[in-house]
Amino acid sequence: MKRTPINELLKSTDLGKEINVKGWVRTKRGNKSVAFINLNDGSIIHGIQIVADLTNFDENLMKLITTGSCISVNGTLVQSQGQGQAVEIQATHIEVYGSADAELYPLQKKGHTLEFLREIAHLRPRTNTFGAVLRIRHAMAFAIHKYFNDHGFYYIHTPIITGSDAEGAGAMFRVTTLDPINPPKNDKGEVNYEEDFFGKETNLTVSGQLEGELAALALSKIYTFGPTFRAENSNTARHLAEFWMIEPEVAFNDLVDNMDLAEDFLKYLIQYALEHCNDDLEFLTKMYDNELLSRLRFVVENHFERLTYTEAVEILKTTDHKFEFPVDWGADLQSEHERYLVEKHFKRPVILTHYPKEIKAFYMKQSEDGKTVKAMDVLFPGIGEIIGGSQREEDYEKLHTRILEMGIHEKDLWWYLETRKYGTCPHAGFGLGFERLILFVTGMGNIRDVIPFPRTPKNAEF
Ligand code: 4AD
Ligand code: MG
Numbered sequence: 129m130k131r132t133p134i135n136e137l138l139k140s141t142d143l144g145k146e147i148n149v150k151g152w153v154r155t156k157r158g159n160k161s162v163a164f165i166n167l168n169d170g171s172i173i174h175g176i177q178i179v180a181d182l183t184n185f186d187e188n189l190m191k192l193i194t195t196g197s198c199i200s201v202n203g204t205l206v207q208s209q210g211q212g213q214a215v216e217i218q219a220t221h222i223e224v225y226g227s228a229d230a231e232l233y234p235l236q237k238k239g240h241t242l243e244f245l246r247e248i249a250h251l252r253p254r255t256n257t258f259g260a261v262l263r264i265r266h267a268m269a270f271a272i273h274k275y276f277n278d279h280g281f282y283y284i285h286t287p288i289i290t291g292s293d294a295e296g297a298g299a300m301f302r303v304t305t306l307d308p309i310n311p312p313k314n315d316k317g318e319v320n321y322e323e324d325f326f327g328k329e330t331n332l333t334v335s336g337q338l339e340g341e342l343a344a345l346a347l348s349k350i351y352t353f354g355p356t357f358r359a360e361n362s363n364t365a366r367h368l369a370e371f372w373m374i375e376p377e378v379a380f381n382d383l384v385d386n387m388d389l390a391e392d393f394l395k396y397l398i399q400y401a402l403e404h405c406n407d408d409l410e411f412l413t414k415m416y417d418n419e420l421l422s423r424l425r426f427v428v429e430n431h432f433e434r435l436t437y438t439e440a441v442e443i444l445k446t447t448d449h450k451f452e453f454p455v456d457w458g459a460d461l462q463s464e465h466e467r468y469l470v471e472k473h474f475k476r477p478v479i480l481t482h483y484p485k486e487i488k489a490f491y492m493k494q495s496e497d498g499k500t501v502k503a504m505d506v507l508f509p510g511i512g513e514i515i516g517g518s519q520r521e522e523d524y525e526k527l528h529t530r531i532l533e534m535g536i537h538e539k540d541l542w543w544y545l546e547t548r549k550y551g552t553c554p555h556a557g558f559g560l561g562f563e564r565l566i567l568f569v570t571g572m573g574n575i576r577d578v579i580p581f582p583r584t585p586k587n588a589e590f
Contacts, residue, residue, distance in 0.1 A: 129146070129147070129148040129202060130148065131148050131149065131150050131200075132147050132148065132149060133169060133171040133172075134149060134151060134167070134168065134169045134171050134172055134174070134175065134176045135171040135172035136171075137149060137176055137205065137215065137217075138172065138174060138176060138213070138214070138215065140205060140215065142205055143205060143206060143207055143215070144204060144205070144206070145204070145205045146202070146203070146204060146220075147202070147203065147204070147205050147217065148200065148201065148202050149167060149169070149176060149178075149200075149201050149203075149217060150169060150198070150199070150200045150201070150225075151167040151168050151169030151170075151175075151176075151198070151199070152167070152168055152169070152196060152197070152198050152254060153165055153166070153167060153193055153194065153195055153196065153197050153198075153199060154166040154167070154168050154175050154195065155195060156193055156194065156195065158180075158182075160182065161181070161182055161183070162179060162180065162181055162182060163179075163180040163182060163185075163190060163193070164177055164178070164179060164180075164210075165177070165178040165179075165180065165193060165199075165201075166178075167199070167201065168254075168259075170253070170254075170259055172407060173256055173259055173260055173263075173407050173408055173411050174213075174407065176213070176215070176216065176217060177208060177210065177213055177216040177217070178201050178203065178216070178217045178219050178222075179216055179217065179218050179219065180219045180222065181218075181219075184219075184220070185219075185222065189222065189224065192224045192227040193222070193224060193227070194227055194228050194229070194230045194233070195228065195230065195233060195235070195236050196228030196233040196235055196236065196254070197224060197225075197226060197227045197228045198224075198225040198226045199222055199223065199224050199225060200222070200223045200225060201217060201219050201221070201222050201223075202219070202220050202221040202222075203217040203218050203219040203220050203221070204217065204218045204220065205217060206218050234248050234251055235248075235251055235254060235255065240255075242257075242572075242573075242574065242577050245257075245258070245577075246576055246577070246582070249580070249581055249582075249589070249590045250590055253580065256411060256415075257411075257412070257415065257416075257577075258577075259408075260408035260409075260411050260412055260570070261408075261412075261566070261570050261572065261577065261578055262580065263405065263408050264401060264405045264408050264409070264566065264569055264570055265566050265578065265579075267400065267401060267404050267405050268397055268400075268401065268562070268565060268566060268569060269353075269562075271396070271397050271400040271401075271404075272351075272353060272374055272397065272562075273353070274400075275393060275396050275397070276351045276376065279349070280349050281349040281350060281351045281376060282343070282347050282349065282350050282351075283350070283351060283352075283353065284336075284339070284340055284343040284347075284350045284351070284352050285352070285354065286333070286336030286339040286340055286352045286354060287333060287336075287339060288332060288333055288354070288355065289303050289326075289330050289331070289332065289333070290330065290331060290332075290333045290339075291326070291328055291329065291330050291331075291540060292338060292540045292541055292544075299358060299359040299360045299361075300331035300332060300334060300357070300358075300359055301331060301332040301357050301359050301369075302329070302330070302331055303325075303326075303330045303331055303332060304321075304324050304325065304330070305324065305325040306319065306321075306323065306324050331357075332356075332357035333356055333357065334356055334357060334358055335356055335373065335375065335559060336352035336354055336356070336373070336375050337352075337375050337377065337491075337557065337559065338491070338541075338544050339352075340352045340375050340377040340557065341377050341491075341520065341544070341547065341555065341557070342543070342544070342547060343377070344377035344378060344379050344555055344557070345379055345547050345551065345552075345553065345555065348378065348379045348380070349376070349377075349378050349379070350376070350377055350378075351374060351375060351376040351377070352373070352374070352375045352377075353372065353373075353374045353375075353562075354372065354373070355370055355371070355372055355373075356370075356371060356372070356373045357369060357370050358371075361585050363584065363585055365573060365574040365575055365576075366463070366511065366512065366564065366567070366575055367575065367584070368563060368575055368576075368579065368582055368583055368584060369583040369584055369585065370583035371561055371562065371563050371575075371579070372561075372562035372563065372579075373559045373560065373561060373562060374559070374560040374562060375557060375558070375559045375560075376389065376393070376557050376558065377555065377556075377557030378555060378556060378557060379553050379554075379555045380553060380554060380555065381519070381554070381555060381556040381557075382502075382519050382554060382556060383481060383493075383502040383504060383518070383519040383556060385556060386504060386517055386518070386519060386556035386557065386558060387432075387434060387479050387481070387504055389558075390479070390504070390506050390515050390517065390558055390560075391431075391432050391477075391479070391506075393560070394427070394477075394506070394514070394515070394560075394565075395427065395428050397565065397569075398424050398427055398428050398568075398569060399428050401424065401569045402421075402424055402425065402428070405569075409421060409424070409569075409570075412570055412571055412572075413571070416571055416572065416573075417571035419571075420570075420571035423509065423510075423571075424569065426476070427476075427477060427508075427509075430476050430477075431476075432476065432477040432478065432479050432506065433474045433476055433477070433478045433479070434478075434479045434481065435478070435479075435480060435481070436480070436481050436482040436500075437461075437480050437481065437482055437483045437484065437500070437503075438457065438482065438500075440461070440465075440469055440478075440480050441455055441456070441457050443469065443473060444461075444465050444468065444469070447468070447473070449468055449472065451464050451465060451468070452464060453465070457484070458484050458486065458487070459487070460487045461480075463512040463513075466478075466505075466507045466512045466513060467507075467509075467510075467512055469507065470507045470508065470509050470512075471509050471510070476509075477506060477507065477508050477509070478506075478507045479504055479505070479506050479507070480504065480505050480507065481502070481503065481504045482495060482500040482501070482502065482503065483500060483501060483503040483505075484499060484500055484501075485499065485500060485501045485530075488501050488503045488518070489518075490527070490530045490531055490534050490536055491518070491520050491521055491527070491544075492518040492519070492520065492521060493518060493519040493520055493521045493522070493554075493556075494521060494526055494530070501518060502518055502519040502556075503516075503517070503518040504516075504517050504518060504558065505517075506558075508564075508568055509568075510567075510568065510571075511564050511567055511568050513561075513564075514560065514561060514564045514565060514568065515558050515559065515560050515561075516558065516559055517556070517557055517558020517559060518556065518557075518558070519554065519555070519556040520554075520555050520556060520557070521548075522548060522552045522553060522554050522555065523548065523552070524545065524548035524549055524552065527545065527548055528545060528548075531545075563575050563578050563579050566578040566579075
């Protein structure tokens with residue numbers, strides 16, 4: 129018999145139908161004559177109740193059905209006698225695919241801490257929490273592609289291995305096949321990367337933007353959605369060494385268009401989650417964060433506050449609030465400053481623009497004031513920066529001068545500069561950190577808990 133997923137069975141009104149269901153046992157209870165098994169197959173957060181009349185089942189078989197075991201059940205879909213579910217299954221045949229030793233199975237009991245679950249990342253998808261997070265993560269990935277497809281964007285695959293450093297000065301992971309103990313050296317005694325696999329130094333990408341821009345200057349509206357890597361030693365609840373980034377890039381857009389796109393896009397994604405992930409969001413709201421649903425609705429229904437970096441610094445300097453780090457025009461804002469603006473001052477998402485050029489990347493469009501660039505960061509409650517982007521410098525001379533000023537190797541970026549020589553145009557784009565979006569939508573507190581296998585300093589076990 130063909131398996132029916134539990135999400136379909138729970139909606140079914142086909143009472144009396146013979147069905148097959150497969151999944152993992154969450155709990156088994158009962159008495160001498162009957163066993164109640166709660167079975168979950170991950171298709172939905174809810175399990176289905178299996179009722180087994182013990183006169184029909186072998187005692188040894190029933191012993192194998194423990195928490196965590198995987199079984200296949202044939203039976204009849206019936207109206208539930210118990211509370212909490214509309215339908216249940218009256219079992220006629222049970223096959224045990226794999227038992228799980230009750231003494232050893234790490235998820236035998238409920239209520240493990242998230243920290244403990246991180247140590248068993250190979251098993252944590254079987255918990256309600258990670259099932260919910262992973263289904264929401266899927267829904268958000270799907271919604272991202274849907275949004276862009278519906279709005280005329282093309283999906284571009286940018287390389288994972290690159291010979292350039294898009295963000296400038298970003299810490300990168302080297303990609304090499306050279307012998308680490310005894311690498312080839314040149315006359316000066318330096319490692320000779322000409323003998324390396326690609327004949328030059330290469331790294332894992334920190335962003336697909338530069339290659340994305342090349343495509344936008346041909347297809348007009350593009351986006352990338354891929355893994356990015358940063359070797360910064362930031363041990364925070366918001367940083368991963370490997371994370372996924374979504375980077376739209378649009379020819380002919382300016383900074384205001386860019387902000388409009390970012391706001392519309394984020395609201396669409398959150399609205400999509402509210403419409404399609406209700407059971408999982410309700411679970412997470414109940415378990416972890418009772419303001420989650422209302423916060424999501426608030427963001428969808430209200431406009432994002434837009435102001436310049438300079439205006440933000442004014443607000444931060446005049447408030448009575450005490451910060452750990454000082455605020456001074458020219459310095460990057462710390463996350464405590466960003467969160468003060470969002471959570472205390474404006475009480476809504478904020479888009480900050482026109483940052484000092486010294487603290488931003490070389491490719492951002494220089495403002496008329498000579499001091500700032502047409503940058504934008506979108507700041508979210510509980511998260512801080514969720515999006516970073518800008519209008520791009522499309523003027524060859526200005527871009528070239530900035531590259532030299534910042535000490536970036538022109539020879540690594542000749543191809544990027546050529547787009548400003550041949551048919552350049554105004555354009556803008558941004559990067560959304562996928563895991564930061566998932567943090568916001570799920571209300572989870574730590575970024576390690578919204579990606580299946582987190583990569584952080586000293587952690588790549590699974
Ligand atoms: O602000 P960032 O560094 O911008 C860029 O990489 C640009 N090239 C984007 C563009 O304009 N196309 O990174 C963009 C976003 C951040 O706002 C943040 O959400 C996320 O990526 N991010 C991280 N997420 C998790 N772990 C990290 N270490 C992250 N670093 C950035
Ligand atoms: Mg940034």
